[in-house]
Amino acid sequence: EPEVTQTPSHQVTQMGQEVILRCVPISNHLYFYWYRQILGQKVEFLVSFYNNEISEKSEIFDDQFSVERPDGSNFTLKIRSTKLEDSAMYFCASMRNTEAFFGQGTRLTVV
Amino acid sequence: EDKVVQSPLSLVVHEGDTVTLNCSYEVTNFRSLLWYKQEKKAPTFLFMLTSSGIEKKSGRLSSILDKKELSSILNITATQTGDSAIYLCAVDHSSGTYKYIFGTGTRLKVLA
Numbered sequence: 474e475p476e477v478t479q480t481p482s483h484q485v486t487q488m489g490q491e492v493i494l495r496c497v498p499i500s501n502h503l504y505f506y507w508y509r510q511i512l513g514q515k516v517e518f519l520v521s522f523y524n525n526e527i528s529e530k531s532e533i534f535d536d537q538f539s540v541e542r543p544d545g546s547n548f549t550l551k552i553r554s555t556k557l558e559d560s561a562m563y564f565c566a567s568m569r570n571t572e573a574f575f576g577q578g579t580r581l582t583v584v
Numbered sequence: 585e586d587k588v589v590q591s592p593l594s595l596v597v598h599e600g601d602t603v604t605l606n607c608s609y610e611v612t613n614f615r616s617l618l619w620y621k622q623e624k625k626a627p628t629f630l631f632m633l634t635s636s637g638i639e640k641k642s643g644r645l646s647s648i649l650d651k652k653e654l655s656s657i658l659n660i661t662a663t664q665t666g667d668s669a670i671y672l673c674a675v676d677h678s679s680g681t682y683k684y685i686f687g688t689g690t691r692l693k694v695l696a
Contacts, residue, residue: 477626504682516627516672516686529683564626568682572618575626 475499477576479565485582486555494550494579496565504568505548507540509533509561510578516564522548555583586611588675590687598695601663605690607673608655615682617656619647620672622689627672630658663694 478497486492498505507519520530520540527540537559539551548567552559560583566573588609597603607617616634620627631640633649633656640647644663649656660667670691674684 506683508684508686515688516674516684518683518685521683529678562625571616571676571682572629572632573682573684574629575620577625 477565477567477574479563479576479579481579482577483580483582485584488557488583489554491551491553492555492581494552494563494565494581496548496550496576497546498548498565498567499569499574500546502567502569502574504528504573505542506566506568506573507550508564508566508575510564511558511561519550519563552581555581557583559583586675586677586685588673588685588687590671590673590690592690593688594691594693596693596695597663599664601694602659602661603663603692605658605660605671605673605692606655607658607687608653609673609675609677609685610654611675611677611685613677614651614654615676615678617649618674618676618684619656619658620674622670622672623668630671660692663692665694665696668692668694 505522510516520534521528562578564578565576591606618632619630631647636651644661647658670689672689673687
């Protein structure tokens with residue numbers, strides 16, 4: 474069964490460093506998303522991406538964040554100058570019709 | 585402000601029990617409500633509900649939407665230890681690209 478894959482599964486980075494989280498969505502899906510879940514809190518929408526551009530973003534998704542689909546298959550989330558409060562599980566999701574399928578997540582720990 | 589509220593926050597039951605999880609929402613533009621099961625990492629899709637009063641069923645799980653009450657329930661009958669997970673309710677509330685707002689989830693623990 475096709476699935477969304479994310480790498481790495483866990484990343485530890487020092488505060489102030491840049492990280493890139495990678496996702497390979499399901500191949501015939503059209504909408505791509507990043508969500509995050511801070512430990513013990515709810516899943517929060519970050520950004521949606523359609524037709525090679527951002528279609529919507531939340532207040533969380535400020536200038537520190539960017540997304541790209543560089544080669545038609547990968548979908549990346551870049552976090553510049555990471556802060557301690559960026560520590561969270563980051564989920565990529567893709568959607569063809571109406572329900573989103575989530576990847577296993579990348580646990581980002583900023584120290 | 586759009587919000588999704590789930591109750592209870594956590595629940596401990598014994599195998600064989602039946603549970604009912606609740607989700608209520610206040611959103612400006614409702615399109616659908618989805619239930620997900622989150623075990624160790626990724627939420628996995630259970631149901632999508634768009635029409636009021638129509639029950640969706642998959643094995644021991646079932647769910648129904650009540651648009652008048654702005655709520656949904658997820659029922660699990662004859663619970664098993666493998667049902668232990670966080671159950672997430674999400675509402676698609678955008679007018680353009682699909683976008684979910686999630687509840688905090690209900691943590692279910694089923695004891696043997």
